[in-house]
Amino acid sequence: MSIIVLGTTALDTVKTPAGKRKEMLGGSAVHFSMGASFFTQVNLVAIVGRDFPKKHIEFLTKKGINLTSLIIEHGKTFRWEGEYRGDLNAALTLSTELGVLSAFRPKVAEHQRHIENIFLANVDPDIQRHLLSMMHKPRLVGLDSMNYWIDHKRRSLMRLMKHVHIFVANDAEARSLTGQTNLIKCAKALRKIGAPIVVIKKGEHGVLVYCDDFIFCLPAYPVEKIVDPTGAGDTFAGGFMGYLTRAKKVNAGSLKKAISYGTIMASFNVEGFGLERTCGITKKEVENRLGQFKKITTF
Amino acid sequence: MSIIVLGTTALDTVKTPAGKRKEMLGGSAVHFSMGASFFTQVNLVAIVGRDFPKKHIEFLTKKGINLTSLIIEHGKTFRWEGEYRGDLNAALTLSTELGVLSAFRPKVAEHQRHIENIFLANVDPDIQRHLLSMMHKPRLVGLDSMNYWIDHKRRSLMRLMKHVHIFVANDAEARSLTGQTNLIKCAKALRKIGAPIVVIKKGEHGVLVYCDDFIFCLPAYPVEKIVDPTGAGDTFAGGFMGYLTRAKKVNAGSLKKAISYGTIMASFNVEGFGLERTCGITKKEVENRLGQFKKITTF
Numbered sequence: 001m002s003i004i005v006l007g008t009t010a011l012d013t014v015k016t017p018a019g020k021r022k023e024m025l026g027g028s029a030v031h032f033s034m035g036a037s038f039f040t041q042v043n044l045v046a047i048v049g050r051d052f053p054k055k056h057i058e059f060l061t062k063k064g065i066n067l068t069s070l071i072i073e074h075g076k077t078f079r080w081e082g083e084y085r086g087d088l089n090a091a092l093t094l095s096t097e098l099g100v101l102s103a104f105r106p107k108v109a110e111h112q113r114h115i116e117n118i119f120l121a122n123v124d125p126d127i128q129r130h131l132l133s134m135m136h137k138p139r140l141v142g143l144d145s146m147n148y149w150i151d152h153k154r155r156s157l158m159r160l161m162k163h164v165h166i167f168v169a170n171d172a173e174a175r176s177l178t179g180q181t182n183l184i185k186c187a188k189a190l191r192k193i194g195a196p197i198v199v200i201k202k203g204e205h206g207v208l209v210y211c212d213d214f215i216f217c218l219p220a221y222p223v224e225k226i227v228d229p230t231g232a233g234d235t236f237a238g239g240f241m242g243y244l245t246r247a248k249k250v251n252a253g254s255l256k257k258a259i260s261y262g263t264i265m266a267s268f269n270v271e272g273f274g275l276e277r278t279c280g281i282t283k284k285e286v287e288n289r290l291g292q293f294k295k296i297t298t299f
Numbered sequence: 300m301s302i303i304v305l306g307t308t309a310l311d312t313v314k315t316p317a318g319k320r321k322e323m324l325g326g327s328a329v330h331f332s333m334g335a336s337f338f339t340q341v342n343l344v345a346i347v348g349r350d351f352p353k354k355h356i357e358f359l360t361k362k363g364i365n366l367t368s369l370i371i372e373h374g375k376t377f378r379w380e381g382e383y384r385g386d387l388n389a390a391l392t393l394s395t396e397l398g399v400l401s402a403f404r405p406k407v408a409e410h411q412r413h414i415e416n417i418f419l420a421n422v423d424p425d426i427q428r429h430l431l432s433m434m435h436k437p438r439l440v441g442l443d444s445m446n447y448w449i450d451h452k453r454r455s456l457m458r459l460m461k462h463v464h465i466f467v468a469n470d471a472e473a474r475s476l477t478g479q480t481n482l483i484k485c486a487k488a489l490r491k492i493g494a495p496i497v498v499i500k501k502g503e504h505g506v507l508v509y510c511d512d513f514i515f516c517l518p519a520y521p522v523e524k525i526v527d528p529t530g531a532g533d534t535f536a537g538g539f540m541g542y543l544t545r546a547k548k549v550n551a552g553s554l555k556k557a558i559s560y561g562t563i564m565a566s567f568n569v570e571g572f573g574l575e576r577t578c579g580i581t582k583k584e585v586e587n588r589l590g591q592f593k594k595i596t597t598f
Contacts, residue, residue, distance in 0.1 A: 087480040181386040183503070184523040204482070205504035206518055216595050219505055219516040224483040256598035296515050298597060299555035 002041035002066075003245045005032050006106055006131040007121025007234070009046040009070065012274060013081040016088060018227040024274035025056045027078065028121035028144070031231030033065050034278040035238020035265040036119075038286065040245040042238075043112050045069045045131060047104045049077040063279070068109045075100040088226050089203050106131045117245040120164070121234060122146045125156040132163060140250060142166040142241050143195065144233070150176050158193055165250075167195035168237050171202045183208055184215070197255070199240070201233050209259055214252050218259055221267035221293050228273045232266045235278060239265030264289050301340035301365075302544045304331050305405055305430040306420025306533070308345040308369065311573060312380040315387060317526040323573035324355045326377065327420035327443065330530030332364050333577040334537020334564040335418075337585065339544040341537075342411050344368045344430060346403045348376040362578070367408045374399040387525050388502050405430045416544040419463070420533060421445045424455040431462060439549060441465040441540050442494065443532070449475050457492055464549075466494035467536050470501045482507055483514070496554070498539070500532050508558055513551050517558055520566035520592050527572040531565045534577060538564030563588050 007029030013022045033042045043066040050072060060067060076099035082091040104127060116139035120128040125145065132141065143164040149157050150173055158177075161167055167190055175181060178189035183200055187210030190198045198210040204226075206219040240262030247254040264286055271277040306328030312321045332341045342365040349371060359366060375398035381390040403426060415438035419427040424444065431440065442463040448456050449472060456476075460466055466489055474480060477488035482499055486509030489497045497509040503525075505518040539561030546553040563585055570576045 182523060182525060184521050188523075202504065205501065208518075208521065214595065215521060216598075217518040217521055218596065218598070219507075219518050222483050222507065222514060222516055224481060224487075226481060260598040294598070296513065297517065299515075299517070299559040299593070 001117065001245050001248060002043060002115055003036055003117040003119060003241060004043040004045060004108070004112055004115040004135070005029050005036065005119045005121055006045040006128060007032060007123055008078055008101060009044070009048050009052075010078045010080050011052075012230060013079070014228055014230050014273060015083040016228050017085070018225075019273070021228075021273040023079070025059065026080070026231060026274055028123070028231075028234045030060070030275070031234035031269065032119060032121050032238040032241075033060070033063070034269070034275055035235040035240075035262065036242030036245070037063055037065060038239065038265065038281075039242030039261070040117075042066065042242075043069065043115060045106045045108055047071040047073055047100050047106075049073060049075045049100045052077045059279070066112075069107055069112060071104075071107060073100040082230065084229060087204075088229050091230065106134075108134050116140065117241065118142070119237065119241045120144065120160075121237065125149050125153050125160050129156065129160050132160070140165055140241075140244060142168060142237065144168045144237055145173065147173055147176055161190075161194035164195050166197040166199060166241075168199045168201065168233075170233060171200055174200045184210070187215070197250075199259070201236060203229070203232070207236070207259055207263065209255060216252075216256055216259060218263055219297060221263055221289065222296070223267050223270055226270045229270045230274065232269045235269040236262040236266035238262070260290060260293065261286070264293060300416065300544050300547060301342060301414055302335055302416040302418060302540060303342040303344060303407070303411055303414040303434075304328050304335065304418045304420055305344040305427060306331060306422055307377055307400060308343070308347050308351070309377045309379050310351075311529060312378070313527055313529050313572060314382040315527050316384070317524075318572070320527075320572040322378070324358065325379070325530060325573055327422070327530075327533045329359070329574070330533035330568065331418060331420050331537040331540075332359070332362070333568070333574055334534040334539075334561065335541030335544070336362055336364060337538065337564065337580075338541030338560070339416075341365065341541070342368065342414060344405045344407055346370040346372055346399050346405075348372060348374045348399045351376045358578070365411075368406055368411060370403075370406060372399040381529065383528060386503075387528050390529065405433075407433050415439065416540065417441070418536065418540050419443065419459075420536065421448075424448050424452050424459050428455065428459050431459070439464055439540075439543060441467060441536065443467045443536055444472065446472055446475060460489075460493035463494050465496040465498060465540075467498045467500065467532075469532060470499055473499045483509070486514070496549075498558070500535060502528070502531070506535070506558055506562065508554060515551075515555055515558060517562055518596060520562055520588065521595070522566050522569055525569045528569045529573065531568045534568040535561040535565035537561070559589060559592065560585075563592060
């Protein structure tokens with residue numbers, strides 16, 4: 001089993017209380033890939049410019065990410081610059097340069113269209129929809145978005161939500177989409193819009209999973225030294241979807257496991273800038289932390 | 300085994316999106332008693348005015364709360380009026396009438412001074428200190444406070460923290476006392492000030508327990524219809540300390556259980572105004588919800 005992810009591949013410049021890094025490899029599809037590739041083979045659908053450093057291509061290839069459908073286009077790679085202050089829960093966007101992303105029309109190699117597990121990471125919902133329409137037999141489709149699209153393409157997003165199995169949102173997005181404040185009410189409202197499984201990410205406060213048959217909640221793994229939260233949500237989604245892809249069955253048991261693995265992958269992500277920490281983690285580190293997590297959350 | 304709690308007994312007027320109630324029985328010691336009396340015999344140390352309704356005395360007595368050390372003084376009972384908006388996470392205080400509380404000097408009947416389990420619920424830290432000095436053999440002392448005392452009597456509070464076993468704070472208080480934003484760092488800093496066990500309450504996001512040997516975290520029990528959060532933290536502390544009093548031993552196992560019971564008691568508290576919901580809960584309801592909670596947090 002493998003998974004295909006559509007999203008951004010970016011060069012991120014990030015400032016946090018821990019320091020600053022310029023033009024690191026980032027983007028929703030890349031962070032997702034770091035979380036998911038731990039569990040399954042990942043196929044990346046994205047676009048970069050000719051200025052995209054070759055070392056990043058080599059790095060992703062070495063990590064086993066299939067780049068067949070990564071478009072390399074004349075122009076500049078999407079760049080994001082942001083800063084985190086105080087409790088590091090919210091990013092302040094300093095600048096966004098879309099570059100080649102502004103004309104992104106995803107292409108998917110024919111043999112990849114048979115992949116059954118799909119994640120539509122944060123990009124324009126019309127592009128997400130287009131990717132989904134190219135896939136031959138979606139078995140498990142996850143969808144993420146962001147406030148910008150909720151504000152500017154709400155209708156497209158809500159239409160797309162009817163065609164996915166899992167909708168992933170952070171708490172602010174869930175509230176903004178539904179007009180509810182209580183997160184259980186948010187989850188119920190999101191479920192009514194479409195996706196049978198709703199995952200609400202609460203950053204340092206953990207995650208809530210809602211579906212018709214059950215709810216499930218976990219705190220975040222407690223991390224003392226948060227270096228850079230960029231991509232934590234995508235890494236979480238990667239671990240979550242990656243595990244579900246490997247598990248094959250989607251039920252209460254596998255969802256719980258998937259959420260816990262997503263939580264652990266995200267906890268590594270925030271411990272370093274960009275991919276510094278997630279690029280090198282071992283199976284043993286992940287399993288150890290999962291064991292620790294179980295211990296500190298089981299009563 | 301029994302427990303003695305010092306705190307406020309109040310008449311609360313509360314407005315929330317669910318409605319408004321006038322002059323309900325409330326206060327930190329009363330909400331604590333509701334959580335703790337489920338597990339152990341509770342002795343209340345507080346002050347009320349002559350205007351304090353007789354029905355409240357009868358109610359507390361009927362609940363098995365020992366009122367020997369409840370002072371009934373000439374003057375008005377402490378009154379608090381507050382409002383909750385939006386996500387109900389923070390109260391907006393509309394008015395505070397101290398009344399007899401302004402000259403509160405706790406008295407404890409001699410036979411009650413031998414009680415080994417003590418909770419110093421939110422009042423002036425000098426009054427908390429005075430109560431503690433009267434007790435003959437403290438075995439387990441818990442301490443709560445609030446931002447007002449952190450701002451106005453920080454030194455008294457910090458001195459007192461060295462003489463208690465458990466310090467309970469909400470996230471805002473923990474940040475304000477330590478100057479840290481990351482809650483693990485807050486917990487470590489609080490532990491350094493004094494109490495060997497630090498409990499940080501995060502409202503709808505659950506709770507974090509920190510001590511030298513281990514940390515433990517739990518999400519809140521997911522409640523869809525939050526009617527009135529007033530006293531949730533005190534009810535949590537009551538369930539937590541009440542369980543520890545009954546358990547006798549304080550170790551990782553009993554602390555985890557205590558936290559989960561505190562969480563469940565608090566979840567009932569928010570489902571009704573004042574004591575509406577906690578006054579009538581049965582052992583079966585508590586155990587059922589605890590079982591449900593275990594199910595939705597175990598992976």
